[in-house]
Amino acid sequence: MPKKDVKLSQNVNSNGKRKKKKNKRPISKFMTIFMIVSLALLIFQIIKLNLLPAKLIVLVSLIMVILCLIILLILHFKAKKFLPRILAGFIALCMCMGLAYGNYFIFKTDNTFDVVTSLADSKATTTSIVALKSSSIKKEKDLKGKKIGTILDMDKKPTKRMLDDLNKDNIKYTTKDYSNLDELMEAFYSGEVDAICLNEKYRDILHETQAYFTFQTDTRIVHQNVHYTKVEKNDNPSDPVNDISKDAFTILVSGNDSYGTLQDSNTRSDANLLLTVNPKTGTILMTSIPRDYYVELVCPDDDPELACPEGSYDKLTHSGLMGVKSTEETIEKALGIKINYNVRINFSSVVNLVDALDGIDLDIKKGEEVDIFYVNSQPGLSVGKHHVDGETALAFARERHAYLDGDNQRVRNQQKVFKAIFKRIISPKMITNYGKFMDAIAVAFDTNLSGDEISKFVKYELDNMPNWKIESYAIVAEPDYQFCYQSQSYASVVAQNDVMNEIAKKKIQAVLKGKSSTIVKDPSGYSQTASEDNAVGNTEELQNMGILNSSGNTSSEYEEDNDYGYDYNQGYDDTEYYNPDDQYYQEDTYEESNYQ
Numbered sequence: 001m002p003k004k005d006v007k008l009s010q011n012v013n014s015n016g017k018r019k020k021k022k023n024k025r026p027i028s029k030f031m032t033i034f035m036i037v038s039l040a041l042l043i044f045q046i047i048k049l050n051l052l053p054a055k056l057i058v059l060v061s062l063i064m065v066i067l068c069l070i071i072l073l074i075l076h077f078k079a080k081k082f083l084p085r086i087l088a089g090f091i092a093l094c095m096c097m098g099l100a101y102g103n104y105f106i107f108k109t110d111n112t113f114d115v116v117t118s119l120a121d122s123k124a125t126t127t128s129i130v131a132l133k134s135s136s137i138k139k140e141k142d143l144k145g146k147k148i149g150t151i152l153d154m155d156k157k158p159t160k161r162m163l164d165d166l167n168k169d170n171i172k173y174t175t176k177d178y179s180n181l182d183e184l185m186e187a188f189y190s191g192e193v194d195a196i197c198l199n200e201k202y203r204d205i206l207h208e209t210q211a212y213f214t215f216q217t218d219t220r221i222v223h224q225n226v227h228y229t230k231v232e233k234n235d236n237p238s239d240p241v242n243d244i245s246k247d248a249f250t251i252l253v254s255g256n257d258s259y260g261t262l263q264d265s266n267t268r269s270d271a272n273l274l275l276t277v278n279p280k281t282g283t284i285l286m287t288s289i290p291r292d293y294y295v296e297l298v299c300p301d302d303d304p305e306l307a308c309p310e311g312s313y314d315k316l317t318h319s320g321l322m323g324v325k326s327t328e329e330t331i332e333k334a335l336g337i338k339i340n341y342n343v344r345i346n347f348s349s350v351v352n353l354v355d356a357l358d359g360i361d362l363d364i365k366k367g368e369e370v371d372i373f374y375v376n377s378q379p380g381l382s383v384g385k386h387h388v389d390g391e392t393a394l395a396f397a398r399e400r401h402a403y404l405d406g407d408n409q410r411v412r413n414q415q416k417v418f419k420a421i422f423k424r425i426i427s428p429k430m431i432t433n434y435g436k437f438m439d440a441i442a443v444a445f446d447t448n449l450s451g452d453e454i455s456k457f458v459k460y461e462l463d464n465m466p467n468w469k470i471e472s473y474a475i476v477a478e479p480d481y482q483f484c485y486q487s488q489s490y491a492s493v494v495a496q497n498d499v500m501n502e503i504a505k506k507k508i509q510a511v512l513k514g515k516s517s518t519i520v521k522d523p524s525g526y527s528q529t530a531s532e533d534n535a536v537g538n539t540e541e542l543q544n545m546g547i548l549n550s551s552g553n554t555s556s557e558y559e560e561d562n563d564y565g566y567d568y569n570q571g572y573d574d575t576e577y578y579n580p581d582d583q584y585y586q587e588d589t590y591e592e593s594n595y596q
Contacts, residue, residue, distance in 0.1 A: 028075055031092045038099035039068055045106040049455075056462060064099075071095050126200040127158040129166075129223040132188075137195055140223040143171050149184050149193035150177045154488060158199050162225045180488030181205065185212055195222065201321050204257060204268055205487050236325050238448040239340045245460035248278040248512040249340040251449075252331065254324050255414075256346040257317075267346075269320030269327045270398065271414050274339070276511045279457075282466035285511045286418065287504050288411035288474040289331060291317045294482050294493040298329035312485040315493050321486055334496065335505050343447040350397065351390030353421060356436035359387050360420040362396065367403075367530030368413070371537045374401040393417050401538040407494055409530055411474045419470060471517045473507050475500045476526035499524045 043061050071092050079088035129148065131137035137146065143166065150159050166173060176193055178184040181202060188196050206212040241247035255271030274287040293316040299308035300322055308322075316334075319327040328339050354360050363385050370380030373395035381388070381396060388396070397417045403409035425437075477494035484491045503524065507517035522528075 028089065028092070031089070031096055032072055032075070034096050035068055035072070035092065035099060038096065038103060039064060042099055042102050042106065045103060049106055049109060068095065123229055125158055125227045125229065127155075127162045127225045127227070128198050128200055128221045129162065129195050130188075130198050130219045131195040131222050132218060133220050134218075135194065137222055138220070140166070140169060140171060143173050143195060143222065145172060146194035147174045147176055147192075149187050149196040150175050151179070151181060151184050151197075151488075152177050153179055154181070155197075155199045155202075158225075158227065159197050161227055162197050162223075165225045166223070182487070182489040185215075201267065202487070205318070209487075209491065236323070236342070236448045238342075238450075239338060240450075240453065241340055244453045244457050245279055248276065248280070248514070250274055250276045250337065250508060250512070252324075252328050252339050252342040253418075254320065254327050254342060254344050255350075256320060256344060267320055268317040269324070270317060271411075272316060272327065272331065273414060273418065274331070274337075274508070276508045276517075278511050278514060279460055279464075279466070281469075281511075281514050281516075283469050283471065283511050283516065285507060285517045286415050286470065286472040287508060288415055288472075289316060289334075289504075290407045290411060290475060290477050290494045291315070292407050292492065292494045293334070293475070293477060294480060294495055295319075295330055295334045297322070297485060298326055298333055300326060308485055313482065314485040315491070318484065318486040335501055335508075337505055337508055341447065341449050343445070343449070345445055347394055349445055350394045350417070353437070354388070354390035354393045357421070357424045359389050360393055360417070360424050362386050362388055362393070362416060362420055365530065366532045367534035368409070368416075369535045370396065370399050370402045371535075372402075372539050374399060374538050374541075393420075401541060402535060403530070404534045404536050405476070405530075406479075408474065408476045408526075409534060412528075412530060415472050415474065419472075422470070469516075471507075471511070472528070473504055473517060473522075474528060475504055476524070497524065497526075500526065 042064070046057055046060065071088070075085075075088045075092050079085045129140070129143065131142075137143060148163075150163075152159055163175070175197075176187070178187060184196055185206065187193050203215070206215045241249045251274070253271070253273040253275060254269045255273070256267045257270035270291060272289045272291065274285075274289070276285040276287065277283075294313060295316050297308055297312045297314050297319055299312070301307060316327070316330060319330045324342050324344050328342050331337075332339055362381065364381045364383050366383050368381075369383050372378070373380050373392075375395050375398050376391070378392075378395065380399075380402065381392070386392075397414045398410065399413060400406040400410040475497055477497045477500075480493050480495040481490060482493050482495075483489070484493070500522070503520060503522050506520045510517050510520055
């Protein structure tokens with residue numbers, strides 16, 4: 001029989017039917033296709049992201065291509081027997097998973113940059129009608145025939161929007177106007193008015209006033225108006241350096257005292273940290289300013305609603321009620337410096353970021369310990385090393401009541417938390433938690449740094465891998481009692497320290513010029529570390545306020561009126577309120593009216 005006939009007979013079974021050729025190793029073929037497509041997509045995304053230096057892109061791409069080729073050659077041509085095939089298949093599977101994770105890694109980075117470098121497109125102003133819980137007013141309809149207190153001089157447009165709201169709902173009421181927040185609250189608690197019209201930005205000002213600390217638990221909201229104002233890019237311009245990878249710069253990290261997103265109305269700036277970065281020397285100087293520093297406000301001159309007379313003084317934290325740019329320019333005026341960029345974060349940012357990093361490590365020294373956290377009445381931190389979650393890190397960063405020098409220790413705590421976060425970010429743990437880390441940043445993080453500037457700085461970091469030296473300085477100030485513009489009343493503040501202002505300025509200038517801030521000596525006499533007897537505790541204070549019972553546990557009455565279960569990832573559905581075509585969304589034009 002000819003050879004051709006013999007070969008043909010081998011492909012025919014006993015019934016004379018041709019045998020079908022089996023599809024050999026379909027899993028290997030699938031992994032090959034997946035690996036090639038994933039590799040091509042990854043290289044494309046790396047180039048598009050524009051984060052890595054060109055030489056690093058070429059090197060990484062070349063290494064990945066060669067590695068894939070070696071794995072595919074072994075998988076298809078070298079691994080003939082069962083065990084080698086299994087081993088080669090496992091290696092190929094690992095490579096596929098690595099490429100898939102790499103694509104996810106790059107996608108998350110690109111997506112986060114898009115979010116954090118684009119300012120929120122609108123901000124909300126929330127105004128409420130507030131009544132005492134002990135009153136008969138429970139719903140909007142119960143306001144009929146009631147007297148509502150207002151503060152038109154302080155809050156004209158939001159008040160008018162709210163009262164117009166009530167008029168549209170056919171609620172018949174009367175109003176009585178007061179000149180400031182103090183007078184309004186006195187009338188409210190004395191029964192002179194049945195309810196008050198309150199811009200929600202003032203709620204925290206009331207909470208920080210001893211006389212109205214229980215306002216949150218004493219009252220209920222019976223009606224609310226949310227108004228959105230469009231935010232433009234030029235509302236928060238930067239003062240950029242020529243080359244962020246070479247030129248030193250200063251950036252303000254402003255910590256808003258709010259949860260959720262940064263789209264909500266402007267809130268107090270609870271933390272004010274200046275980072276002066278010199279890429280050439282690899283130095284970062286942290287300069288902290290007390291939250292209650294009594295400073296001259298720099299108000300927005302393009303917004304009549306937020307404008308203030310020249311020479312208006314208030315706590316630095318209240319500058320945040322007029323926006324981050326007001327806080328930035330107020331600090332520039334107080335210290336005589338230039339700030340190039342700003343970053344806004346909030347409570348959710350800190351909690352989500354720390355949790356995304358699987359916690360941070362805090363080494364609590366004598367004088368820094370806390371028995372009970374004031375902000376949530378949870379157990380504090382004793383002297384020693386602790387691995388803490390986001391909520392604990394935030395509570396520690398906000399604590400001042402447990403210390404003899406209050407606000408001064410709070411800024412030290414904030415610096416300690418920031419250093420711990422930075423240390424965790426540059427640790428190997430960051431790789432496994434990268435996705436969660438990017439999600440955390442996108443939730444409540446906003447900056448006027450451009451995407452190109454961030455990209456350029458990251459390129460510099462990857463190209464040079466500088467050994468960053470972190471230096472710190474905190475301005476210390478003494479308690480005082482002064483008139484505050486935002487509340488139009490007297491309040492506890494901390495007086496400016498002219499000597500330390502000048503020292504802070506010189507230290508910042510030293511780093512900008514390529515030197516260490518430590519060359520600038522501090523003659524103020526104030527220590528940058530806590531004294532051993534600084535931690536006086538706050539248990540007695542919380543018991544006196546009814547927050548803790550005699551056993552040191554949260555009182556049942558207080559728990560009923562307070563919900564600590566914050567949703568740190570909460571979002572807000574504004575479709576009920578937000579309409580770009582609404583007349584209020586455009587430029588507000590109101591006639592002068594008297595609602596008395």
